[in-house]
Amino acid sequence: xxxxxxxxxxxxxxxxxxxxxxxxxxxxxxxxxxxxxxxxxxxxxxxxxxxxxxxxxxxxxxxxxxxxxxxxxxxxxxxxxxxxxxxxxxxxxxxxxxxxxxxxxxxxxxxxxxxxxxxxxxxxxxxxxxxxxxxxxxxxxxxxxxxxxxxxxxxxxxxxxxxxxxxxxxxxxxxxxxxxxxxxxxxxxxxxxxxxxxxxxxxxxxxxxxxxxxxxxxxxxxxxxxxxxxxxxxxxxxxxxxxxxxxxxxxxxxxxxxxxxxxxxxxxxxxxxxxxxxxxxxxxxxxxxxxxxxxxxxxxxxxxxxxxxxxxxxxxxxxxxxxxxxxxxxxxxxxxxxxxxxxxxxxxxxxxxxxxxxx
Amino acid sequence: xxxxxxxxxxxxxxxxxxxxxxxxxxxxxxxxxxxxxxxxxxxxxxxxxxxxxxxxxxxxxxxxxxxxxxxxxxxxxxxxxxxxxxxxxxxxxxxxxxxxxxxxxxxxxxxxxxxxxxxxxxxxxxxxxxxxxxxxxxxxxxxxxxxxxxxxxxxxxxxxxxxxxxxxxxxxxxxxxxxxxxxxxxxxxxxxxxxxxxxxxxxxxxxxxxxxxxxxxxxxxxxxxxxxxxxxxxxxxxxxxxxxxxxxxxxx
Numbered sequence: 001x002x003x004x005x006x007x008x009x010x011x012x013x014x015x016x017x018x019x020x021x022x023x024x025x026x027x028x029x030x031x032x033x034x035x036x037x038x039x040x041x042x043x044x045x046x047x048x049x050x051x052x053x054x055x056x057x058x059x060x061x062x063x064x065x066x067x068x069x070x071x072x073x074x075x076x077x078x079x080x081x082x083x084x085x086x087x088x089x090x091x092x093x094x095x096x097x098x099x100x101x102x103x104x105x106x107x108x109x110x111x112x113x114x115x116x117x118x119x120x121x122x123x124x125x126x127x128x129x130x131x132x133x134x135x136x137x138x139x140x141x142x143x144x145x146x147x148x149x150x151x152x153x154x155x156x157x158x159x160x161x162x163x164x165x166x167x168x169x170x171x172x173x174x175x176x177x178x179x180x181x182x183x184x185x186x187x188x189x190x191x192x193x194x195x196x197x198x199x200x201x202x203x204x205x206x207x208x209x210x211x212x213x214x215x216x217x218x219x220x221x222x223x224x225x226x227x228x229x230x231x232x233x234x235x236x237x238x239x240x241x242x243x244x245x246x247x248x249x250x251x252x253x254x255x256x257x258x259x260x261x262x263x264x265x266x267x268x269x270x271x272x273x274x275x276x277x278x279x280x281x282x283x284x285x286x287x288x289x290x291x292x293x294x295x296x297x298x299x300x301x302x303x304x305x306x307x308x309x310x311x312x313x314x315x316x317x318x319x320x321x322x323x324x325x326x327x328x329x330x331x332x333x334x335x336x337x338x339x340x341x342x343x344x345x346x347x348x349x350x351x352x353x354x355x356x357x358x359x
Numbered sequence: 360x361x362x363x364x365x366x367x368x369x370x371x372x373x374x375x376x377x378x379x380x381x382x383x384x385x386x387x388x389x390x391x392x393x394x395x396x397x398x399x400x401x402x403x404x405x406x407x408x409x410x411x412x413x414x415x416x417x418x419x420x421x422x423x424x425x426x427x428x429x430x431x432x433x434x435x436x437x438x439x440x441x442x443x444x445x446x447x448x449x450x451x452x453x454x455x456x457x458x459x460x461x462x463x464x465x466x467x468x469x470x471x472x473x474x475x476x477x478x479x480x481x482x483x484x485x486x487x488x489x490x491x492x493x494x495x496x497x498x499x500x501x502x503x504x505x506x507x508x509x510x511x512x513x514x515x516x517x518x519x520x521x522x523x524x525x526x527x528x529x530x531x532x533x534x535x536x537x538x539x540x541x542x543x544x545x546x547x548x549x550x551x552x553x554x555x556x557x558x559x560x561x562x563x564x565x566x567x568x569x570x571x572x573x574x575x576x577x578x579x580x581x582x583x584x585x586x587x588x589x590x591x592x593x594x595x596x597x598x599x600x601x602x603x604x605x606x607x608x609x610x611x
Binding site for chain 1: 374375376377378379380381384403405424426427451452469470471472
């Protein structure tokens with residue numbers, strides 16, 4: 001009962017954060033320092049004292065955080081293999097030990113009086129470490145939940161867009177229009193349609209091979225070309241794109257759909273959509289540009305929803321490492337996306353493993 | 360009488376080639392029971408207007424969603440033809456239009472189009488009365504993108520962006536573009552309402568395109584007390600009535 005299970009259990013929500021990601025690192029540092037600030041506020045008797053308290057806390061916190069992040073980043077592959085809960089436990093233990101180690105290594109710096117309170121001090125040290133780790137892990141878990149929701153949303157939207165009456169009925173009508181004269185072409189069109197629907201209805205996954213997404217987008221374009229003929233052309237430029245590169249599923253196709261629906265369809269002469277996919281060192285660059293009627297008003301609401309979802313998924317998946325930009329020119333519309341180059345993990349027997357980005 | 364004379368003359372307008380193919384095939388199927396002839400087809404509004412100026416059709420099958428000019432606006436312009444055809448609209452999905460068609464008992468076909476429905480529509484079309492232009496105007500949710508001028512048996516289209524001003528003169532309205540003047544038979548009040556975002560009333564009898572305004576001058580019939588508006592590329596100055604003089608302040 002594979003299908004039934006996949007509906008109930010959400011395969012995406014439980015994953016440890018990606019300690020190697022710049023955005024995750026920044027978030028951890030920011031949140032831990034914010035907590036330190038709160039503690040300082042609680043303990044302080046005045047402005048002078050507040051600064052003193054803060055300095056003391058940060059002096060202990062910073063080495064623990066930095067070395068902790070370094071350690072977790074190093075042992076990350078091993079942590080992932082443990083699964084979520086055991087991984088979380090390992091993170092807690094590692095950070096607590098690290099905190100104790102630094103606390104005692106610091107000697108005089110952190111312990112002004114070495115009398116009977118030493119045992120309490122150690123315990124407090126562990127307790128605070130666990131509390132902070134726990135809070136941060138909970139935060140990232142909630143964020144991941146948000147991502148899986150956004151992803152499901154994207155699938156729903158694409159499905160809805162697929163089933164958008166205009167597309168569905170017009171395409172069926174177009175297929176009927178060629179079925180007598182060009183039965184072979186009609187067959188291909190129906191096959192493409194099936195693939196599109198299958199992808200939209202597929203079990204939620206984060207990332208797919210870039211070639212897969214390109215293939216899907218090309219099938220979509222073929223269907224639109226069936227209706228629009230010469231009016232629609234696409235200039236594909238795929239430069240230096242490694243075979244193992246992954247991108248978020250249904251990232252490119254909705255962009256093309258927007259370009260067709262809001263750009264090419266409203267131009268009598270039609271036009272050409274320029275698609276550029278390029279690897280640039282450690283990043284991938286995606287650019288979609290389409291002509292649009294000069295006098296036309298703002299893009300539709302539907303357009304904005306699709307774009308909003310893409311932005312949301314990019315930020316949840318890659319945080320600060322992805323960027324997204326829309327340029328609305330007088331007679332053109334351009335979307336530019338930059339995201340980190342994530343490789344497919346080969347020889348990974350975990351079925352969902354390859355298409356999954358650890359956060 | 361020969362069968363050719365009896366045959367129903369059908370014209371197809373759709374921007375998608377396969378959709379036109381489909382209609383032609385289905386019309387071919389209908390032909391066995393209902394004598395008809397396809398007198399032409401067009402991929403957009405302008406082409407349809409040009410072709411229908413030369414050939415007469417009894418029925419025009421008209422797609423609603425087309426680039427630049429949708430089917431409903433096209434129908435409005437086509438109804439100015441000397442012997443306007445009966446319109447049968449085709450659409451994949453357009454909830455708003457369908458509701459309006461039902462309301463006014465205007466015939467429409469849903470894509471994918473079925474032979475039976477097409478046959479029924481064509482049978483009805485023989486006895487149908489052409490739709491009133493006013494009704495078609497009600498169907499259109501937004502302003503037209505063109506004005507049509509019926510001149511010597513031909514219909515000219517002017518895109519609304521070209522129009523600099525519209526002035527009521529006795530029975531007609533003068534429509535001025537950078538090149539020349541045209542006469543149309545519409546009401547200035549209705550035009551003002553339809554194109555409220557583009558035009559502003561400067562005088563009881565005159566609407567001016569806001570984009571075309573380049574400046575204001577004192578003078579005119581009322582002497583130094585009155586204002587006139589200067590329009591891009593025109594030497595003629597349009598008088599601003601006393602009541603509308605707030606415009607001068609708003610624009611400068």
